[in-house]
Amino acid sequence: MPVVVLAGFLGSGKTTLLNHLLTHRGGTRIGVVVNDFGSIEIDAMSVAGQVGDSMVSLGGGCLCCAVDGSELDAYLERLSDPVHRIDVIVIEASGLAEPQEMIRMLAASENPAIRYGGLVEVVDAAEFDETRARHPETDRHLAAADLVVLNKTDRVDCAERARIEAELAALCPGIPLVAADHGRIDPGLLFDRRPWTETRGQLSFEDLIAEARDDGRDGGGPTDHTGHAHTQYESTEFVSEQALSPRRLIDFLDRRPAGLYRIKGFVYFGVPGHEERYAVHAVGRFLRFAPGPWGRGEPRLTRLVLIGSGTDGAALLRELDACREPAPQNAGPEAMWGILRYVARPAGAGPEADVPAEDPPAADHEDAPASAEV
Numbered sequence: 086m087p088v089v090v091l092a093g094f095l096g097s098g099k100t101t102l103l104n105h106l107l108t109h110r111g112g113t114r115i116g117v118v119v120n121d122f123g124s125i126e127i128d129a130m131s132v133a134g135q136v137g138d139s140m141v142s143l144g145g146g147c148l149c150c151a152v153d154g155s156e157l158d159a160y161l162e163r164l165s166d167p168v169h170r171i172d173v174i175v176i177e178a179s180g181l182a183e184p185q186e187m188i189r190m191l192a193a194s195e196n197p198a199i200r201y202g203g204l205v206e207v208v209d210a211a212e213f214d215e216t217r218a219r220h221p222e223t224d225r226h227l228a229a230a231d232l233v234v235l236n237k238t239d240r241v242d243c244a245e246r247a248r249i250e251a252e253l254a255a256l257c258p259g260i261p262l263v264a265a266d267h268g269r270i271d272p273g274l275l276f277d278r279r280p281w282t283e284t285r286g287q288l289s290f291e292d293l294i295a296e297a298r299d300d301g302r303d304g305g306g307p308t309d310h311t312g313h314a315h316t317q318y319e320s321t322e323f324v325s326e327q328a329l330s331p332r333r334l335i336d337f338l339d340r341r342p343a344g345l346y347r348i349k350g351f352v353y354f355g356v357p358g359h360e361e362r363y364a365v366h367a368v369g370r371f372l373r374f375a376p377g378p379w380g381r382g383e384p385r386l387t388r389l390v391l392i393g394s395g396t397d398g399a400a401l402l403r404e405l406d407a408c409r410e411p412a413p414q415n416a417g418p419e420a421m422w423g424i425l426r427y428v429a430r431p432a433g434a435g436p437e438a439d440v441p442a443e444d445p446p447a448a449d450h451e452d453a454p455a456s457a458e459v
């Protein structure tokens with residue numbers, strides 16, 4: 086059973102791509118391992134249909150370090166149990182994971198049923214230069230990939246896309262590159278249609294084991310994490326049973342500090358007519374809300390994970406505490422206008438019913454309006 090590692094920097098679109106795979110998998114049964122950096126498992130909650138028994142979720146740190154090889158092995162063993170009839174396992178790494186470490190863990194796995202099925206690196210076209218500038222290790226990750234997905238191509242123009250593709254081709258010679266928006270790639274690129282060979286590319290099993298041996302590591306246990314992106318990042322988690330004020334939340338988001346690179350989660354506003362679960366995603370200066378139904382029996386909670394570098398977690402929590410709203414039912418529809426500006430509507434859809442003409446237009450495609458990328 087091949088185990089494909091899906092990696093890429095914070096917010097590049099890994100969960101989106103995974104959901105695309107799950108909804109376009111045809112007859113293939115995919116086992117999923119989701120690794121959230123924060124202890125609130127937002128990614129796991131965002132995976133299409135919550136694939137039941139065929140998903141395990143590892144929160145609270147990066148798989149490459151916080152979870153040791155034997156723990157991962159135990160989960161893989163569970164998924165590779167014939168009872169699940171799984172054809173392929175996809176591990177969605179946290180956005181701060183070190184892919185080589187994960188490949189090492191897989192290489193060191195004693196489970197005869199699984200084999201490393203390749204590394205897919207997802208790249209955010211809109212954040213490409215900035216991510217590389219802040220994280221030079223990105224180039225190393227890309228060079229280890231078996232497939233590079235240049236995602237969010239809808240957020241850059243043709244010339245910019247061609248420039249990034251040329252840079253990627255130079256960084257990853259010989260490694261297939263596919264461009265996508267919203268992770269819509271052909272699932273056949275990852276499983277079934279092409280046999281995966283363990284020795285293709287720069288990172289063969291043998292290379293990895295030899296590298297680990299040279300470093301005096303066994304390839305399975307926790308290692309020296311110096312230089313891993315996640316050592317520079319901290320995660321702050323916020324949970325509220327009380328609704329949040331849309332106005333105060335948008336004000337908080339508009340003023341979010343530059344170091345706060347990634348926010349994800351679900352928000353309960355409880356404003357009449359807007360009782361849905363609002364998924365929120367911030368990646369750099371990009372911000373999006375997406376209303377959707379609550380799961381059956383799911384408590385109306387706000388759960389947010391805020392990941393950044395040099396952020397003051399206590400101060401962020403104080404600000405979010407101040408967004409709590411004891412009486413959301415008294416709010417009028419205009420309270421939601423600030424949020425609705427960041428809700429992407431399907432192309433061709435009419436204006437949101439309760440967005441007034443004089444209000445800034447709602448985002449009509451994912452390429453956020455200037456006002457959405459503050």
Ligand SMILES: Nc1nc2c(ncn2[C@@H]2O[C@H](COP(=O)(O)OP(=O)(O)OP(=O)(O)O)[C@@H](O)[C@H]2O)c(=O)[nH]1
Nearest residue numbers: 095096097098099100101180237266267366373451
């Ligand atoms: N415009 C645009 N937005 C995208 C695309 N792919 C993903 N997004 C949005 O980008 C945000 C982050 O996407 P995710 O799939 O959660 O990213 P991720 O890599 O799983 O994030 P982390 O787990 O935090 O590292 C969400 O709001 C997505 O809807 C795309 O191709 N174009």
